[in-house]
Amino acid sequence: MTSREVTAKAAPGSPEWLKMITASKIPSILGISRFKSQFSLWHEMAGNVEPEPISESRQDDFDYGHAVELAAAEYWRYKNDGWVISRGEVQYTDDALEFGNAATIDGRASRGAWRRIVEIKTARDLAEWGDDGSGDVPADYAAQVIWQQLITGWHEPANIVLWPQYGKPKIYAIDYDAQIAAEILARVREWNASLAAGIPPELDDTISTYETVRRLHPEVDGREVQLDPDLAHDYLTAVADDKEITKRLRGLKSRVLDVMGKAQTAVVIDLKIATRTPGRGDSISLRSNTKADPAEIERLAA
Known part of the structure; x- marks a missing residue:
């Protein structure tokens, strides 16, 4: 050994x-x-x-x-x-x-x-x-x-x-x-x-990678750089989509919290959907069950 x-x-x-x-x-x-x-x-x-x-x-x-x-x-x-x-x-x-x-x-x-x-x-x-x-x-x-x-x-x-x-x-x-x-x-x-x-891994869509890319080049030298048109198009489209999705999600979270009242867990039959957890002070956090399959809801509700 x-x-x-x-x-x-x-x-x-x-x-x-x-x-x-x-x-x-x-x-x-x-x-x-x-x-x-x-x-x-x-x-x-x-x-x-x-x-x-x-x-x-x-x-x-x-x-x-x-x-x-x-x-x-x-x-x-x-x-x-x-x-x-x-x-x-x-x-x-x-x-x-x-x-x-x-x-x-x-x-x-x-x-x-x-x-x-x-x-x-x-x-x-x-x-x-x-x-x-x-x-x-x-x-x-x-x-x-x-x-x-x-x-x-x-x-x-x-x-x-x-x-x-x-x-x-x-x-x-x-x-x-x-x-x-x-x-x-x-x-x-x-x-x-x-x-x-000296060969780094590929970029991905995690917060961790995003924050690291930001920190790799903290300086701003005033240059102009040409983006690939597809990348530029996808970026602007995603920005617009994100605004709409964020707004819709916020509304749905408000509705779920309103139905839950003081309850800890929201379910459909026996499938856990979300959980309310205490935060700092009087705040409450709503945590979704990310492992739940929306298709399962349709089966249970049928």
């Missing part, structure tokens, strides 16, 4: 950390992250843009998450008699790999010679987490955990403890899959090759 615990951890955001393949980067490398695109991560690792600074509200989320880890670890221990869990995170690296790598584990669970990964996540509710009620872990989080299992060599089923702001904690199990781990490793090697060759 070539993995070892790291005592001098690279600080997140540091030049050393940016060049390493860490568990948090795996979803973006695979193109399945809900938060950061391949394009954005590539340019950060290439040194073309600085990582986005952590906002005050985001830092508050991190602080809350660290505080929750203590309670979540204790909850996990009660549910797993005979196991002990580390107090605080630990980091491992695999020296057999030809590139810098790290797997930071929220909790290292031990029982004799057995080791198990325990990750802790927070969310306002299951809808925000990504669980549609099926009990399936979101793909980006599952990929992170499989990377951690690969780097540590701990192939016991890992656990994710979800600590929602509303409702009871929930524990998910992630089985190690050697084939998926091998595919992830192959994609990481392709990723490193693209960085070495």
Whole structure:
């Protein structure tokens, strides 16, 4: 076994950390992250843009998450008699790999010679987490955990403890899959090759990519550039369409909220359509069930 615990951890955001393949980067490398695109991560690792600074509200989320880890670890221990869990995170690296790598584990669970990964996540509710009620872990989080299992060599089923702001904690199990781990490793090697060759991923339509493109060229030099006519046409058409769609969606959200009143969830028969969640102060957020198929509504209502 070539993995070892790291005592001098690279600080997140540091030049050393940016060049390493860490568990948090795996979803973006695979193109399945809900938060950061391949394009954005590539340019950060290439040194073309600085990582986005952590906002005050985001830092508050991190602080809350660290505080929750203590309670979540204790909850996990009660549910797993005979196991002990580390107090605080630990980091491992695999020296057999030809590139810098790290797997930071929220909790290292031990029982004799057995080791198990325990990750802790927070969310306002299951809808925000990504669980549609099926009990399936979101793909980006599952990929992170499989990377951690690969780097540590701990192939016991890992656990994710979800600590929602509303409702009871929930524990998910992630089985190690050697084939998926091998595919992830192959994609990481392709990723490193693209960085070495200076070939970035294709543009996509995510917010993350849009914000990165804006930050790549912050200067304005007064030049004029010719656009492809098709691109210009599509852009102006989309701008006009967006105004109409935004207006229509706002009206539909108002109607849904009006029907819901004080209710938490809106359904058609047993299909969840939307959820009301408390925001800051007296505000209320309406979250749609993006996994619901409109065609299913027609079948249920028939």
